[in-house]
Amino acid sequence: MYDKVLYRKCIEMKSLLRSLQSYRRIFSRFDKLVVMFSGFIHSHSLPRDFECVDKPWHPKTEIQMNKLIVSPITDDLDTLASWLSRKRWPFHRRVALARDDVLAQAAAGHFHNEETRSFWLAEEDARPFGFLRLFDLADPTPLFDLRIRADARGRGLGSASLRWATQHVFDHWPTASRFGGYTRHDNTAMCRVFERCGFTLEARHREAWRTEQGELLDTLGWFVLRREWPTAAEFRPRESTV
Numbered sequence: 001m002y003d004k005v006l007y008r009k010c011i012e013m014k015s016l017l018r019s020l021q022s023y024r025r026i027f028s029r030f031d032k033l034v035v036m037f038s039g040f041i042h043s044h045s046l047p048r049d050f051e052c053v054d055k056p057w058h059p060k061t062e063i064q065m066n067k068l069i070v071s072p073i074t075d076d077l078d079t080l081a082s083w084l085s086r087k088r089w090p091f092h093r094r095v096a097l098a099r100d101d102v103l104a105q106a107a108a109g110h111f112h113n114e115e116t117r118s119f120w121l122a123e124e125d126a127r128p129f130g131f132l133r134l135f136d137l138a139d140p141t142p143l144f145d146l147r148i149r150a151d152a153r154g155r156g157l158g159s160a161s162l163r164w165a166t167q168h169v170f171d172h173w174p175t176a177s178r179f180g181g182y183t184r185h186d187n188t189a190m191c192r193v194f195e196r197c198g199f200t201l202e203a204r205h206r207e208a209w210r211t212e213q214g215e216l217l218d219t220l221g222w223f224v225l226r227r228e229w230p231t232a233a234e235f236r237p238r239e240s241t242v
Contacts, residue, residue, distance in 0.1 A: 067124035077106040091187040141178040158193040180223030194222040198232025
């Protein structure tokens, strides 16, 4: 059994430390930052017998924790078409996909070609909970499309999937200097996923996302640099350039 009081104290310390890190632009000189950090430590010290066992995130650790199983999609296109067409995707440009349209896209190489890879996302001993498509892989800034079943959302699977995707791109495509994606401004769940994974909000295109009902919404662009990965999330909260 762990001490709940000490655990809450650890969470509080981490939150305060992240707040201090957000002031790094104000205290740009190293000596000033040291003074601020020292005062922070002395004013929020933990009990002597407390040991924080939380470890820095590593892609393999996250995948093992969530039991994330990633499988390439190359030839099982009928199953993919059925899976995509049976669900609704409220935050994508097309909320409902027709099976024949998905098959036509597959025949045209939309899901697998020299610059595109697609994957099933599943938990151990379970049916797929999500679909991941990486595209523009020959470009310095590859993009992705992530879709997760409605009943599997809110469990951290989106963050685990995005972290795996980011690591996979930077490991296998050395020309990729950045990685990111776009979403609607009202897709708060996906925005939280981007933030947790250390991505930075770099762009806001006003009224650039037209829904099927004709409504115009803002499009947000979130990206992470190769040199920031995989420790980008440790420096949250980060100031956006927008």
